[in-house]
Amino acid sequence: MRRPTTARTALRAAAATLALSLTLAACSGGGGSDDPTTPASEDTAAASTDAPEEAPTPTAEDIAALEAVTVDGAPGAQPTVTLGATPFSVTAAVARVLDEGTGEEIADGDLVDLHSLWIKGLDGSQLSSTWESSTPEQIVVSEASLAPVLTDILVGGKVGTRFVFAVPSGEDESSLAVAEVVSKRPGRADGTAVAPADGLPTVTLADNGAPSIETVAGDPPAALTVQPLIEGAGPAVTAGQTVLVHYTGWLWDGTQFDSSWERSTPYPVENIGQGQVIAGWNEGLVGQKVGSQVLLVVPPDKGYGAEGSGETIPPDSTLVFVVDILAAS
Template identity: 35%
Template sequence: MRSPRFRFLAAAAAPLLLVVAACSPGTDGDDVAATSGDDAAVTSAGPAASLADVSVEKDGDTPTLTWDGQPFAEGDLPFVTYETQTEQVAAGDGDEVPETAEVEVRYLAVNGANGEQIVSTFENEETVTMDLNNESLFPAFLENLPGTQVGEALLMALPASEAFGPAGNPQFGVGPEDTMVFYLEIEEANEPLTQAEGEQVEPEDGLPTVEADGQSPAQIDVEGADAPEELVVQPLIEGERKEVQPGQLVRVHYTGVTLSDGEQFDTSYERGEPFEFQVGAGRVIPGWEEGLIGQTVGSRVLLVIPAAQAYGEAPEGADDAGSTATADPQAHPLEGEDLVFVVDILGAY
């Protein structure tokens, strides 16, 4: 039976996954011939409908869609479009969204084929970050969100060819010819972070000391630092953006050293780009999984991680370096080591 934990993670990631194409729509001749041309499309999916006939009604903060004054699912389905349509529902009064922004939105998505709701972030009062630098986002968002304003609300209808293409998306119940209808509210727009940004925090005594400029590996001094009995999470800079949640894709820059001697064993700066991982997918050590959840984007976080939450405690009989005469050749080189990381949280999606 599938783990309930992973069902939760899949649900947490669903709002973002729905607006990211699994692969680009087909571009070879056969695919284009099969999905282009109004006559062929009308025959297979039905006549085109107008987004101008769709309205948004709200019960408190919860939106529903109506079509020609009726609940969407009771309209003359399927609702079909063969090109992207957009309609402004409400004007915004905030900053203009730049082409390179990370845009915080709340949205409702409905399948035009059957009128069923696919995803709504309004129900959990959550937002989704759409990174307009991510070319995997649906083209409609990359093309239409820049130039809008924070506070704006809009409707968008996407033809199948501009969403998941001829494969559809069985995970969300989207067929190969299904139009997708979105209602979006733009909550915030920020330029992507390249380093931590926020309020400085005075660390507690007894921890490793850190010098960091956000552009090169952090200098971490472990002299006099206490060995951890449990995970230590110490913000050094407290960011002002949203909190990291289970299931999100997180982008970070980091530097790691061993607590025993302060030797650097890894840093993302030497690879020239941030590291990305999904929280809860098992790609990082447990100390990262636990330590970064709940921290805010923009934060710089000092993690002091006991060996048990890093690469495992040394086996019985090991010396201080974690080695034995019959060392396991499969053991991680950092087994038995307490580790220290400085992590800049640059994004969470």
């Protein structure tokens, strides 16, 4: 049985948003657009390079408070949680393993499905439960997207791991979650390679799956081009789903303007087909299979048109995206 872990580095965002994954780094412009293909503002880019603040270390009282929490119930079902005392409060993020699990080992970069039950520390009341909605949460196991106390547990852990996690959620308030890893899948496209058509940029993948491109001479296609590069074995994406993707975007000349890979955090596109993304994404991703990697060549009328976007995407730009479809629900 593993003991409560302490944070090695800073918590990169507030975990009290009632999700085990920290705030996804949205690639939105200064105007507040939800479009994941909009480059980050200069202020946001500058802030991302700042050294993280040192994370607070749990005290002996924090660890004791978590140890006093009782979790009952069989693995695979929603647990019953009894707080040792109310109000339950901790001064720093702290976690401990309840069950090691017996499934596949989890590696850095894996995408895992997990159920979670969140409890309000003030009075022990339930805040949310994915068991009740029958929809596990999907997170990428990465130090860039998770609190270190969670990567301490998950990296090298196994499918079936059940753990309890507590975090301050406000002044003199804390929240607590019990979570269980249900399954895992690669945090990148995984399937059968597809030979692309001639005349398109050539895609090369780094060891972690991050793409780069080699441009081609000549004018870009006038119409939206949707070229699968890897065909996954999952179900086809349907309109209205939330699609979790990794992506990189370039101008036709090969100038990169954005990449979720550099943030180590996939992007969730809600209501695909009519989502708050450019038309090239809404039209190009519906019908593609989960697990696939797709090359999109987006003409101006399916992208940012005559206005462009900020200083990074000029007017009338043709855009190139490589999109890994990790999950859809």
